[in-house]
Amino acid sequence: MLGAVTADTEGETYAPAAAPRLVLGAVDEPLARAWLAVAEGRTGVSVHRGSVLDVDADAVVSPANSHGWMRGGIDAIYAQAFPQVEERVRSAVLAYHGGELPVGEAVVVPTGLARPALLISSPTMRLPGELLPADTVHPYLAARAVLRLWVHGRLEDGRPVREVVRTIAMPGLGTGVGGVAPQTCARQVAAAWDEVFSSLTHSS
Numbered sequence: 001m002l003g004a005v006t007a008d009t010e011g012e013t014y015a016p017a018a019a020p021r022l023v024l025g026a027v028d029e030p031l032a033r034a035w036l037a038v039a040e041g042r043t044g045v046s047v048h049r050g051s052v053l054d055v056d057a058d059a060v061v062s063p064a065n066s067h068g069w070m071r072g073g074i075d076a077i078y079a080q081a082f083p084q085v086e087e088r089v090r091s092a093v094l095a096y097h098g099g100e101l102p103v104g105e106a107v108v109v110p111t112g113l114a115r116p117a118l119l120i121s122s123p124t125m126r127l128p129g130e131l132l133p134a135d136t137v138h139p140y141l142a143a144r145a146v147l148r149l150w151v152h153g154r155l156e157d158g159r160p161v162r163e164v165v166r167t168i169a170m171p172g173l174g175t176g177v178g179g180v181a182p183q184t185c186a187r188q189v190a191a192a193w194d195e196v197f198s199s200l201t202h203s204s
Contacts (some may be wrong), residue, residue, distance in 0.1 A: 020046045020150050021167040024189070025052035031172050034186035037044070041057045042193060052169035053081055057107070059118040061146055061170040063178075066100045068093045073176035075137055078119060080110040089121045100126075104141040106149045108161065109146045118165060122146045124174040132178040139173040140188035148198040 024039065025048045026032035035047040052060050052074070070079040079086045088109040093101045101107060104134035106122035122142040125132060132138055146168065153161040156202055173189065174180035 010093050019193075020147075020162070021046070021049050022193070023052070023055045023057060023167060023169045025050065025055060025169055025171045026063075026071050027051060031175055031182040031185070034182035037154055038186050038190040038193070041155035042190070048169070051077075052171050053077070053116075055167070055169040057116045057167040057169035058165040059120050059168050060111075060116045060175075061168060062089070062119055063124040063142055063171065063173045064089070065120050065128045065130070066093075066102060066123045067128070068101065069120065069128045071128060074171045078122060082113065082119065085109065085119055090121070092121075103201060103204045106142075106145040106153075108149060108153065108155070111198055114118065116169065120146050120149060120168070122149075122173075124178055124180075129177055132174050134181075134184075136174065136178075136180060136184075136187065138173075139185045140192050143171045143189040144168070149191055151196060181201070 022045045024035040026035055027050060032047060032049050039045045039047050048055050049141050062078055063072055064075045070076060070089065074201050084143040089107065091111050093099060093105040096107060099122055103123050103126065106120055108118050109121045110115060111119050124138045124142045124143045150165060155161060155164060172182065175182055175185050
């Protein structure tokens with residue numbers, strides 16, 4: 001199994017030569033409109049109207065819960081598309097985090113398919129079905145964990161994640177079961193991108 005890696009890199013600095021291509025998926029128009037504000041002026045960020053599974057990506061993002069259960073929303077769709085992925089996520093969470101992956105951390109596991117080959121689990125809630133408060137910062141923490149994993153993470157075979165993953169497909173973070181407003185999610189994902197890839201933000 002490809003290894004799980006965390007995004008616990010507070011205080012580290014990194015000036016990447018490039019960022020991943022981040023494709024923000026939306027199956028509804030309110031989220032698509034909110035995503036457009038994120039993509040504007042940010043090199044490498046684009047919007048896909050439709051399922052993230054229709055994106056030609058190296059990795060997809062699962063905004064699951066801290067225990068790795070994938071029974072609702074986009075995660076249920078992932079579990080159907082990648083039959084063993086829930087077991088792999090839960091095994092990685094157990095092996096690397098003692099059974100509970102905190103919001104703000106991420107793990108990466110294989111999907112079993114050629115593309116997308118990887119799934120990045122970055123929880124937006126601790127428990128399945130949790131309704132997030134209006135002032136939540138969990139979409140920001142989840143997005144930042146994904147991007148930090150891309151910058152700093154390594155797979156179990158030692159390869160840097162950023163050398164294997166060039167395109168990441170990301171759905172709304174917490175906008176389904178979590179009840180986060182699309183605009184809130186979009187602002188927080190934009191803030192996470194700007195923090196991790198500040199040298200590229202609003203570049204031409």
